[in-house]
Amino acid sequence: MTSQLTVLSEDQRDALQELMNVAMGQSADRLARLTGTFVTLSVPRVHAVTQTLDKVLTDLGIGDEPQLVTRQSFLGKLRGEVLVCFAVSGAGELAELMGYENNDVASGDELLMDVTNILTGACINGLAAQIQAMVSFGAPSLMARAKALREVLAEQIAQGYQSLVLEVRFEVASHSFTCDLLVCITDDSVAVVIEAVDKLLSEF
Structure with missing residues (x-):
């Protein structure tokens, strides 16, 4: 099936x-407040998942590096x-940024979940508010x-679960910390995003 995003x-x-x-x-502002550091973010990139997996991951640039990957649905x-x-x-870099001294796996995982929840909530609520959803x-x-x-x-x-991936990288230069946030939007809700985009364009 051809994605609406190809056009x-x-x-x-x-x-x-x-x-x-x-x-x-x-999201960057929340992460900066959480860690007490200056956080930079890359320009968001839009990927329509209509190509092969290899092409998508090559475009993302992080396909072959070992990762700790968390997920949260909306x-x-x-x-x-x-x-x-x-x-x-x-996890270790985050713990250091936030002043944690306990390096056990459970504490590290809990910290990653907390950060995931904060970044996801700020990002998706920010997007949803703009498209009135x-x-x-x-x-x-x-x-x-x-x-x-x-x-x-x-x-x-x-499986064609997502048809759109929006990518951004957060960096804390002082601690060599980076994380990549990928917003994967399902095919059946892409029309909502396109409608919001067209409304934004009509206001200019």
């Missing part, structure tokens, strides 16, 4: 990136899930530990 104009893509930039900016008019990809050392959230969970994202995502993308 997005350049203006529509730019408007979608602007919507996501606002939403991701709220439901409502806008549906999908957020994947947060931490480097394997990510109500959303609810599932509980965050650990999707994979020290696995390549290519392996983690193969089944979902093969």
Whole structure:
């Protein structure tokens, strides 16, 4: 099935990136407050999942690196899930940023869940507010530990679960900490996003 995203104009893509930039900016602000550091984020990138898995992961640029991957679903008019990809050392870096001294696995996992919940909530609520959609959230969970994202995502993308991936990277330069946030929107709610994009464009 051809995704509606394959026919997005350049203006529509730019408007979608602007919507996501606002939403991701709220996530970056929450992470900065949480860690007490300056957080930078990349320009959001839009990926329509109509290509092969190899092409998508090559575009993402993180397909073969071992990751700690968490996930959290969101439901409502806008549906999908957020994947947060931490480097394997990510839990330790986060713990250091937040002043944790306990390095056991359970504490590290709990910390990742808390951060996932904060980033997902800020980002998706920010996006939902802009497109006037109500959303609810599932509980965050650990999707994979020290696995390549290519392996983690193969089944979902093969099943066509998501048709749109919005990607941004958060960085804390002072601690060499990075994490990649992927917003995966289901095929049946893409029309909601496109409608919001067209409305934004009509206001200019």
